[in-house]
Amino acid sequence: MYQIGNIYGITAIAVIGGGLFGFDISSMSAILPTQQYRCYFNQGPSYADDPNGCSGPSADVQGGITASMPGGSWVGALLSGYLTDTLGRKGAIQVGSVIWIIGSIISCASQNIGMLIAGRFINGLSVGICSAQVPVYVTELAPPSKRGRVVGAQQWAITWGILIMFYISYGCTYLDGPKAFRVPWGLQMLPAVLLFFGLFLLPESPRWLARHDKWEECHAVLTLVHGKGDPNVPFVSLEMAEIKEMIEFERQNADVSFKELFSPRMLNRLHIGIFTQIWSQLTGMNVMMYYITYVFGMAGLSGDNNLIASSIQYVINVFMTIFALIFIDRWGRRLPLIVGALLMATWMFTNAGLMASYGRPAPPGGLNNIAEQSWEIGGAAAKAVIACTYLFVASYAPTWGPVSWVYPPELYPLRVRGKAVALSTSSNWIFNFALSYFVPPAFVNIQWKVYIIFGVFCTAMAIHVFFMFPETAGKTLEEIEDMFLSGTPAWKTRVEYHTSRKVEAGDLSDKEKALHTEASPERVEDAPKA
Template sequence: MPTATSRSLMALNAWIVLLLVTSSTNGYDGSLMNSLQSLPQWRDYFHHPTPSQLGLLNAIQNIGSLAAYPFAPYLSDGIGRRRTVIFGASIMSVAAVVQASAQSVGMFIAARFLIGFGLTFAANAAPMLVSELSYPPHRAPLTAAYNSLWNFGAIIAAWSTFGTFRISSSWSWRIPSALQGLPSVIQVCLVWFMPESPRWLVSKGREEQALHTLAYYHADGNLDDPFVQYEFNEIKTAIEFERSVVANVGWKSLFNTPGNIKRMRIIIAIAFFSQWSGNGIASYYLNQILTDIDITDPTIQLLINGIMTIWSLFWALLASGLIDKLGRRPLFLSSAIGVLLAWIGQTVSFAVFWQQKVPAAAHSLIAFIFLFSAAYGLALSPLIVVYTVEILPYHLRAKGFTVFNFTISLALIFNQYTNPIALGRIVWKYYIVYCCWIAFEVVFLYFYIVETKNLTLEETAALFDGKDASEKIAVNGLNSTNVPDAGAQKGEVEQVEEKF
């Protein structure tokens, strides 16, 4: 078994970091739009957009994402995870150039549409490749880190804008806009050389290549390593089993069995929760909230935004590291309850300030925003991607993950259109809507989240389909004729699983 200092394992994790950059690109976009709204140069250049125009400027990226969703899973399953990431990154690289050179609102909107379009392809394939390629004891933390690094992109956007806002010309917003394309350019140059998903290779009949990939990265090149043989045969058996029980793997198959209905109910819910828990206000309209509580200095607004992105990244990465120790269910419930309490605190603070203009209420509102970000980072940021990917069987993974991303985009578009209008008209009273909704989230998560700690992808997927599927995959994986000593192999596997 490889050690933490194994060259092949270090190389594998380096490739995975390259894939994690995809989420940072998405986070960069959210924070960029928040920061640009605090720049007088940007507002003046685009003639002070109205609330409805701001809604379109923020939502157009997700409208671009919606346009790509019908095609993304077919590319991921057809040409492979790796090539799909490259395809999406190429579109985003071009779009960033167009955005940075925008001469009108229309050109800026078109560029953001293209960014969303390209992001859908990369964001569909990258987390699946992370999950399917990772060394099993590292799979859950690394996949959780994928969505956590949304905050890393937000940090770069917030602080790059903070560094350029004193530039009096349009370069104050053009430079941060151009930097958005840098991660995608790096991916286009390097992802060509990284390995493909062993599960995708097996699904395409390229079993020898899949075995060599697993052996090289999970066992320092030892093809006869018992754990690699177990992994390989479990993957092969699971994919063969799925083919034997699923005659149609079209979109209807997402809802054609009780197990799949359970999966999609959870996936659609957590996708919607991740964007409708109040975070859309803090992510895209923080400057408007700060203005409403009389914090209007652009320097202070940008500084608060920059500090909060670092704070959010810390909590998301902390939860990512604890995912296999604490489990999914405790983290989800702790996060939702914490978000509810922090949001109630924000609501009360905002109401007191709005009615009585008490400075202490404004300060407490900022404190509750930070507490909210910490609670949100425990699960609703890091866990939603890893949980979605791991509960889906291979033949449904790309399509199911597309439904997940599609739901997020719908929730975001609704938020981005309604939040600025609602905040402008009813101000703090709009927060009460979220208080009621987040309370519902807590109840839903309590009744429906299933614990999946320390299971392989195949075991987790089978958990929703009953014992028969799980036992067949496990028994066939151990008893395959390709395994020289099933008993020794099982003992080796048990030793590895103790490390999870």
């Protein structure tokens, strides 16, 4: 069967798995305030004279509905480690796409809140699998100089999924009755169908193939992706040599299990990967995405004005992420994480100050009978809150958004990468679950102080990154392993132009070519056997 060898073509299909998460975020944010949704799943009184008609689910129940997806994602991410080691990176992602289709069917057909939660939980299983294994898959195929760009494309796919699904959902708000939410929840299964069949055109991860002693297939994939069909390209030889060396080392020195992740020499890496994902949630970004209509409702926007203003942040999210795709391999990983955290803290603290100084409690029951809109602010201060929210999104999009997906798969050696990234990603989803569940009641109970909490988190993560997160950009996955074993302090690491990148670019000097030729095995059959 024909296989795509261009890394950007491979990425374009694989990251559809990331787009599934985006579809969920914006379909909920666009549908939450609509009369059709609030009346169909209503748990409170109806307001005959009010344009919103019904009070909808209670704050606690709405938190549970929203949180059911990340709850499922947490379970899916944990399961993905076993799936990817058994079925391969491609197989695990294909399983995820099938699960998404099943969950979308159930959500689309929901007759009550329990059925909706079940459908969203199943959707979450898919998102957990795909969000954990798509970055691993693309990481193991990409050359070092393009790794950040192509893995970061997962975040770009998420932003496109958010934008596209928001406008589909917004358009469907003009449909009568349950069709307003059934149509978008049904349409969201189509990308998963495309992902499932598109994966047949992609090669398997060469590192997974090597680990299962499929050396000829491994060499064929490296030739296809890095050599454009020429097995004698120097970078193909270098990659093959490094994979062989690492596989042999692992078989002689390691017992691969979850227990190894908690061994002394792996624990620091595990903590970095887990906290990269935890902090990405504690920035407050996904809360802004899910509940942006609540936030803008507090600022005095309602109806179409609220939805259109909310959509602007999704447009900002898409286009600001482009900067990361272009420059992330030059910026590295540390700088975007530190600068992004400090900028986001600034906007969060500013919003808290504006809300506290110029806002006031909303009438009983909240604005427009939406309890979560329990605080209101008007005039120029309201416009400033909206502007700071846009600036917050613009700060997150080129920094924590893509880097939180790029960074964890780079941290771990091959033998534990699938399991370690699954565990790291699961921490993302359990915190997403907690925030999705608790933020609606938090808006009701502590109002503007929610912004202070996230501002403190953003400040703490900037300090944590500076002291504990080393630079991985530009290094091969095997060189990153050496960096951790050497114990170099995080703040002394930097983006470097390594020999492997020179080989990839064809920039080796005569001396380096000679050394490389001597070091690189020339035949696939020389590979170590289990």
